[in-house]
Amino acid sequence: MRVATWNVNSIRPRLEHLATFVKSASPDVVCLQETKVEDAKFPEEAIGELGYRAAFFGQKTYNGVAILARYGLAIEDVQRNLADDAEDAPRRLLACTIDGVRIVDVYVPNGQAVGTQPFAYKLEWLARLERDLASRHAPTDRVLVCGDFNVAPEAIDVHDPKRWEGQVLCTDAERAAVASLRAFGFVDAFREKHPDLAGAFTWWDYRMGAFRRNAGLRIDHVLITRPLADRCTSATIDRAPRTLERPSDHTPVIVDLDV
DNA sequence: ATGGTTGTTCCACAA
Numbered sequence: 001m002r003v004a005t006w007n008v009n010s011i012r013p014r015l016e017h018l019a020t021f022v023k024s025a026s027p028d029v030v031c032l033q034e035t036k037v038e039d040a041k042f043p044e045e046a047i048g049e050l051g052y053r054a055a056f057f058g059q060k061t062y063n064g065v066a067i068l069a070r071y072g073l074a075i076e077d078v079q080r081n082l083a084d085d086a087e088d089a090p091r092r093l094l095a096c097t098i099d100g101v102r103i104v105d106v107y108v109p110n111g112q113a114v115g116t117q118p119f120a121y122k123l124e125w126l127a128r129l130e131r132d133l134a135s136r137h138a139p140t141d142r143v144l145v146c147g148d149f150n151v152a153p154e155a156i157d158v159h160d161p162k163r164w165e166g167q168v169l170c171t172d173a174e175r176a177a178v179a180s181l182r183a184f185g186f187v188d189a190f191r192e193k194h195p196d197l198a199g200a201f202t203w204w205d206y207r208m209g210a211f212r213r214n215a216g217l218r219i220d221h222v223l224i225t226r227p228l229a230d231r232c233t234s235a236t237i238d239r240a241p242r243t244l245e246r247p248s249d250h251t252p253v254i255v256d257l258d259v
Numbered sequence: 260a261t262g263g264t265t266g267t268t269c270c271a272c273a274a
Contacts, residue, residue, distance in 0.1 A: 009274085010266055034274090036267070061267055062274095110274060118273095150274095205274090207263035249265075249274080 001099055001257045002026065005146035005220055006241070007033040007107070007203070007250035011066070014248055015046050021241050022050050025254055028070045029098055031105035033148045035064035042066070057081070057094045065094040065105045065147070073098050082125075082132045092125070101228065101259060102137065106147035111168045119168060122150070126177035130184060139185025139225050142259070146222040148203075148250065151178050153188065156198050157218035169219060178221075186223035189235040189255045200237055203250045211242055222255045231258040 004027040008014040011032060022030065035042070035058045042056045051071050057080045058064030069075050079095040095104040106129065111122035129145075137143045151174040155161040164170040182188065194200060201216030210216060224232060234256040242251040 013266075034266095061272095112273080205263085206265055209263095246265085 001028045001101065001259050002254060003029045003031070003103070003144060003146065003222065003257065004238075004252045004254045005031040005033075005105070005148075005222060006252035007148040007220060007248060009034050009036075009248040009250065011035040011037055011064075012043060013246070015043060017241050017244055017247065018047075019050055020244065021238070021252060022052070024240065025238060025252070027254065028073060029103060030068040031103065031146050032066040032068070033064075033105065033107035035066050036061060037064060055094060055096055057091045059091045063090045063092055063107055065092065065107055067094055067096055067098075067103060067105050069098050082128050083135070084128060084132075093129070099259060100142060101257070102141065102143045104133070104143065104145040106145060106149070108147065108149045108151070110150050111174070114166065114168050114171055123173055123177055126174075126181075130177075130181055133181075134184060137225075140227060141225060142228050143186075143225045144222060144228060144255075144257075145181070145186060145224075146220075146253070148219060149178060149221050150219050151175060152217045152219050153178050153191070153221075156196075157201070159199070159201065159213075159215045159217065164217070169217060181223060185225050187226065187229040189222040189224050189229065189232055190218070190237065190253060192229060193232070193235040202237055202253055204242065206249050220250055220253050222253055224255070224257075228257055228259070232256065233258055
């Protein structure tokens, strides 16, 4: 099973890029973040024409997540947001079971700047995510958590670690929250396959020619439990979508699981 | 130290 994750920065202006991507990468499952569309306006038909059915959980203007599954794969046991989220909480999590694998699609709060309310919310959200996962699953289950974590786990995941030191996306507190998820029983699929690979990023700011200079960060991740890590044959970053006209500022991460 | 860009919505704000 091939699973991809991609923060599309609005799904509606990105449908053409999504079509190009799925034709090229041929994923079985695609987890999308920042769809920025309410469910009534989700482009289900366009996605159907690409050969996928979709579960989606979105809102107007901000946030929103969706999971696409190739026709023939059933989407089962859909969960929307965290168990302790209020009804009107930002829509940032969608989970389902596909082919016996629990797929959890997350759009972690950005956090804005260290010391702000949004930053505290980000840390609290990550702690609640871990509690939610731990309450539902054991590390021995087949669980995949992917999405835009808005955290660069280590210095090697940052183009200029000195400049980013202590900045949001790179603080010790954010890194500790992600490390805590790993300690529970998740493996960073990309880093496990490429332990020393530097310059492998998933997001580049739109400004200052950041992509051209490869001035990026690796903040989009696929975390998998050990039973899946033992069956993971490949984990890659596909830079092609970021090279297209009017791209998302993120590019997809792709993993292959022998399940 | 500042500014640069994009998407959505409404004339700002989040990223």
